[in-house]
Amino acid sequence: MLTAAALRAHLLAARLAGVVATPREASLRRYRLFAAGDPRVLIGIDPERSWGQRELIELMADRCGVSADPWQTSGQDVIDPERTLAALDAFAERLAAAARRRAPVLLGTGHPHRLLGFYGGLADALSAAGCTVLTPAQGRCVDITTRFGLRTHLLDYLRGVAFVRRPGVARPGGEPGAHTHSPLPVRLALAAAAEAGGPLPELVIGDHGWVCGAGQLGFEAIGLADTDDPAPFVGEAEGAVAVVVPLDDGARSRYYRPLTRYVLDRACLSP
Template identity: 80%
Template sequence: MGREALRAHLLAARLAGSVDTSRERSLRSYRLFAARDPRVLIGLDPERAWRLRDLLALMAEKCGVSADLGCVSGQDVIDPELTLTALDAFADRLGAAAQRGEPVLIGTGHPHRLLGFYAALADALSSAGCAVLTPAYGRRVDITTRFGLRTHHLVYVRGVGLVREPGAARPRGEPGAHTHSPLPVRLALAAAAEAGGPLPALVIGDHGWVCGAGQLGFDAMGPADTNDPALFVGEAEGSVSVAVPLDDAARSAYYRPLTRYVLKRACLSQ
């Protein structure tokens, strides 16, 4: 799939353009981030104080949302050109990892949506000779949720890290729990270090997987929605390598064209 065809797909699937994330939800996240609420920092410790106005200006630059504080309702907007440019950078870094045979760690807080996307990357990198790491498999991690503290276990599905609540039913075959927490990646990285390595040269994922790894000094990249400012702040401050503006909660099938585009550009198509 070429760039123009992918652009059309992004708009048709609402992965960019007018997205499902509401303006109200994004603004709430920006206010919480400005107040340094850990639920929205998701593992990042920003170097500077980010006022709401500054944060909105950054998100307008990185995602294409309106920079007008008076715009307080409706659906948020992602500029598809910014998505495509970031996807190119994402693919180029992926290709460099493959060429150098770098060890990689991949994880997601959106397993019900993005597992297929990440699993395809894991397969391609493994075939190229990269070690796809799975440290701390089965280890316990306690995560604060809106229902209180809940015990989860870190597992890997097709090379992709995610968390599950023990004994929890998985409706419609969903592979794991949705989370923004940086605790899973911290657990994985600590376990890799305790075992004497290898440590990842690149961490791929979303939410806390990217911000938690980037804050610890690891090269980290992944997609983020308009209500996830932490990844874009991390990119602006240098702790996140690539943040791809993208609706991260669409149907899993909608990400397949992105997978093909990224793997082709990274020279990893099979």
């Protein structure tokens, strides 16, 4: 079993926590955009109240461990590994509860080239425990606004994990898919599941728009988020999102393998 101390050491060595690659400037910019109501940063969350930039800094300091000093405007963000571990434990509790009741689950990621393996391990374990891993709307088109304009993507699944990809585009020798923060893919998946007469997921696991979009619609949602993504943490603070794990979400995919092992050990879902 991977101990908390061993995982803490890995988080720091891989820079998933501690001093991370996310620049303070990038985080502050996204906090400003969130405070202004920019949908590119809200990513599916409809806040119950107004959040100013200073309040967001305080929230992210509390949930992630970033600097609470609004005058610190440069350098690298810092994530407290103890907060990451505590959130992973809460994440594991939700997995265990879903496995005990054999709940249908939906998994999706906006970072398939980084996080698909992490979620794929969870999907395999939940399926082995008797959970139905849902794959609604596979192959359907979803139009997502990007910095290059409106682009059509296809909703696809690999190892039970949803992601979007450009039609006919894949990464030879690597994990397929496009990076997106949009909540539209999860809305499409949930609508398709409802149209088909169910089942609907009792737990949604993901990041970015997947966790925010599902949580805003009232589904139990848990996931991962970086320090420059305030929306999931606002959703958690307001009760729309159940659990958010603070960590760097842009590291090499192999760095997340110990997190899969740790979470499954805690959830008693290890092979």
